[in-house]
Amino acid sequence: MSSFPRVVVYGASGHALACRDMLENGFAPHRVCEVIAYMKDGAEEGASVDGLPLISFEDWQARYAREIPCIVSIAAPTPRKRLVQKVVDAGGFFIPFYDRPEVAFRKVKVGEGSGIALPVFIGQNSRIGAHVLVSPMCSIGHDVTIGDYCSLAPSVTISGNVVVKEGVFLGAGSVVVNGKADKPLIIGEGCNISAGAVVTKSVPDGETMIGNPAITLDEFSRTRRYLRDVVPEEDEE
Structure with a gap:
């Protein structure tokens, strides 16, 4: 067996x-x-x-x-x-998979039901919640907390001193810049960080962020309307 x-x-x-x-x-x-x-x-x-x-x-x-x-x-x-x-x-259960010495990350806690694919870097003093899926080639810095049910697509980078709350989806290649020890950067519950977005400041619950630097969909729509209204179209030949 x-x-x-x-x-x-x-x-x-x-x-x-x-x-x-x-x-x-x-x-x-x-x-x-x-x-x-x-x-x-x-x-x-x-x-x-x-x-x-x-x-x-x-x-x-x-x-x-x-x-x-x-x-x-x-x-x-x-x-x-x-x-x-x-x-x-239905009476089922889950277990942590990364608590055995031969597979554990150094000074990192990983919750039950979570899956992490190598190659992945996780810095010291970080906590990965329960039922989190971390794809290959992600980098998670030191002193990072990732809440339950989050998903990290391939090549996500999260710098140090960041809190990612429950149910956040981080798209492929997205980047979260570092916070501070006394003031971590916080991504709110249920946020959707689009592929390639660069998050430079804390994000309220439930927002979808796009672009570099990342802005909300409402901000993006207002910017598009502004450009449409004030930037003249080129004369047609």
Whole structure:
């Protein structure tokens, strides 16, 4: 029997397959678990994905809920939170994968149900919450707190002394500049940071930020209206 904890991945898309690779091979040679099945609502009996059984939620509940932990592979934070609660309500559970000495980051705490793909840098004294998905090539600085259910797409950079609240999505290549020890830069709950955006100041809850430096969608719309009204169009030849 494998010495690694066994786990069921909730999801069966390409992202779910990537999560399996992340968990089994991302810390090579220090894998963090063994995926034994994928789970999908309404899956047909006898189906398979990527060489593993694809089981329905009902089948998982009957066979594995109280014995095998889950990880929810859905990329978007809000539906991931909903499915985590569905698993808990059905008697399922989650575990931390990065608390063993051979896979732990130095002076970093990672919550249950979170997945982190190498190569990733995480600075000292940082905390990654529960059910967070961190894609490859991300850099997370020192003294950073990332709340539960956040998603970091590939190549996200978060500098030191930053607080990312619950349910934030950071798009590919986005950058969050550093805060201060006594005044961290804060990204509010449920924010969406678009791909390539550069966040230079704290962001209120629920905002979508775009551009460099990053501005809200409302600010972007006002700027476009201003330019349309005051900048004359070139004369047509």
